[in-house]
Amino acid sequence: MGKKIMTVDDSSSVRQMVGLTLKGAGYDVVEAVDGQDALTKLKAAPVDMVVTDLNMPNMDGITLIKELRALPNFKFIPIVMLTTESQAGRKQEGKSAGATGWIVKPFKPPQLLEVIKKVLG
């Protein structure tokens, strides 16, 4: 069975693009529309990795990462953030919150898979 990855994004097109890319590479994919949704779903069924957007309604990505890192099940799983801001500040904020890495939007499927491979193996 393939590893399970959750994609969190309020944009359905990004979720679709990430989802198709990951499924094509043999991963199982679950989707969430914002941080709150992701947290609820993850508490019910853990995954091997999370790819999350940063700016989302209800709960943003940084808060999600912080919440997840506080849960024993998610303390050490890879969490990658999608960010449009290539600025170091935003990345740093995410890193301090506990993110494993980042992907700067816009990105192409191969770049996404490269990062997934890097942090998930």
Added chain:
Amino acid sequence: MEIDTSAFTEEAYELLSELEASLLELEESPGDQDLIGRVFRAMHTIKGSGAMFGFDEVAEFTHEVETVFDMARNKTILVTKPLIDLTLAARDQIRAILDAAAGGEPADKENAQRIIQGLRALLPGAGGAPAAGAAPTSKKPPAQASEDEPHVYRIRIKPSPDIFANGTNPLLLLSELRDLGEECQVIAQYDKLPPLENLDPETCYTSWEVFLTTQKSENAIRDVFIFVDDQCELNIRLLDREEVLGTDVQKIGNILVQRGDIPEEVLEQALKPIGDRLVEAGAVSPSQVKAALAEQNAIKSKRDKKVQAESAASVRVPSEKLDGLVDLVGELVTVQARLNQTASNRQDHDLQLIAEEVERLTGELRDNTMSIRMLAIGTTFNKFKRLVRDLSTELGKKIELTTEGAETELDKTVIDQLNDPLVHIIRNSIDHGIETPDIRIKNGKNPEGLIHLSAIHSGASVLIRVEDDGKGLDPEFLTRKAIEKGQIPPDSQLTDKEAFQLIFGAGFSTAEKITNVSGRGVGMDVVRKSIDALRGSIDVTSVLGKGTVITLKLPLTLAIIEGLLVQVADELFVLPLAAVEECVELSRRDISNAHGRHVINVRDEIVPYIRIRDRFEIGGTPPDIEQIVISDVEGKRTGFVVDSVIGQHQTVIKSLGSNFEHSEEFSGATILGDGTVALILDLSKMVRYVEAEEDLSEPAAA
């Protein structure tokens, strides 16, 4: 989605100037693999980040150039003048493309094609014809271009103990490294691992040393650690560098010291017995052993220093931020002067102590802030290498440019505004100064002309000198020309120094014919204006047939001026101290001796003077004995008459604002400790003003 490309363009411009400097150096030592590597890396970085930031045209073009230069790196082709010429042209083309992207004129695509075809013609087997399919036009992945023979790297990875908290699995990084190369040996360092009962499973105790043989660059290795660069001590060292392979394989003791595994002292201790034994065996003397150890130490510390210097940290800050800081410090200095004055007026001992402390700190803060804005003039000097090279080729002259004092520091604003005047001066030297090789040989000179560019500190000024060993200036010829053009009266008798100053007249040109380079009579007057604007001065000395020296004297900074504070009635003025030569008294008798002329005899030299009281129509009666501040204005001694000289005063210059922008006699204002405003006089403009008025009122004056 918008990507911020300014970071890329900024970096690219910097890389381009580095590229240019390296190419010019390479021209002098074509075999230098280090330089070839530098050129290659600069292009490689431009290409890589260009592609990433959407500058496809830059990436594609640079790729072509890089491909050819890669051959030079692999020694498939030699570094020749045509190669350097074309690469320089390519560098300019890349710049043009970048400029175009920034809203400049579109880059000439045909020129790009010409450069590429020229480069391809240099490839082996090209035979001058555009090599069909020799270099595919489609983009290759960057990694492929950097392929050459594999290198051995030592990579030390020391993750921070909390690295797991970010979900990072260091083993994945290791396997990624392993995928980079054909040979990879990983040695785990687990000496920090505590006993099991103390072990915290959430902490990373292990570090690794990886010996990787790969064709990839160091950057590719660093890329593996992109997500953890702040959580990981990373040390990458190329083990099979030329200089290492060239010598014998190092002794294990040396390697241990270099790796930092044992301190030098321990090695010394361990080595000593060998030396001692050799001494005992009579093979060497104790001093020989000592010398050998010293030699080893010397080389090692030199190399360590070099490595340290290369990795020296620096911070890049936009210059507006620095300007803001300088402004604020200027305000602070002004307020501090008021604090001092208030404190001393109050005669409050405690307040005075505080004021003194604040004064000391403000002074240090001011000096520090100024030093931040200081840049070495070297980068400006380097630009001229290209100028000299291109112009001399164009004019069929052979000229060598030597520089000295590239490390001399000047305020960034001064450096920025110095470029154009220096370009003019150097152009003039090349065009008018240095003779063609055949004339030089005929005159018994080295056929290769010499231009020497130097910068040195001299007090609060920097002297920048442009020397050439050309034909020099002919004072008689200059005088004749000026008379012909009606710029000076026909019967003028000028000293050599005065004659040399003629070249700064507007529209003055001695060139027999106008060339592309110079001779249109614009130039030296513009140079003088720019240097005036920088509150600097120009001095010309020349020996006919031997050469010319042009010296620019510039203030270290534009934000602060060392001034002489003077008083006329209730008005205060500041004269730039750099121009002041001496102060002498002007008595009623001196005035009557001069029979109404504004001149004074100072030690048998007649010095004209300007009465500031009259000039600015300040009322009141002057004191019986006035003071003349004698200043050097454009090589002429000129006096300025004031009531009294108060003293030296270091002031922060405030610009006068747009309301007063036409008040040419003042270069700015400053605020004194008690809040009074003092105007800063622009001496050379004042002199010119007065001269112009006198010319109008008495046209016959000689």
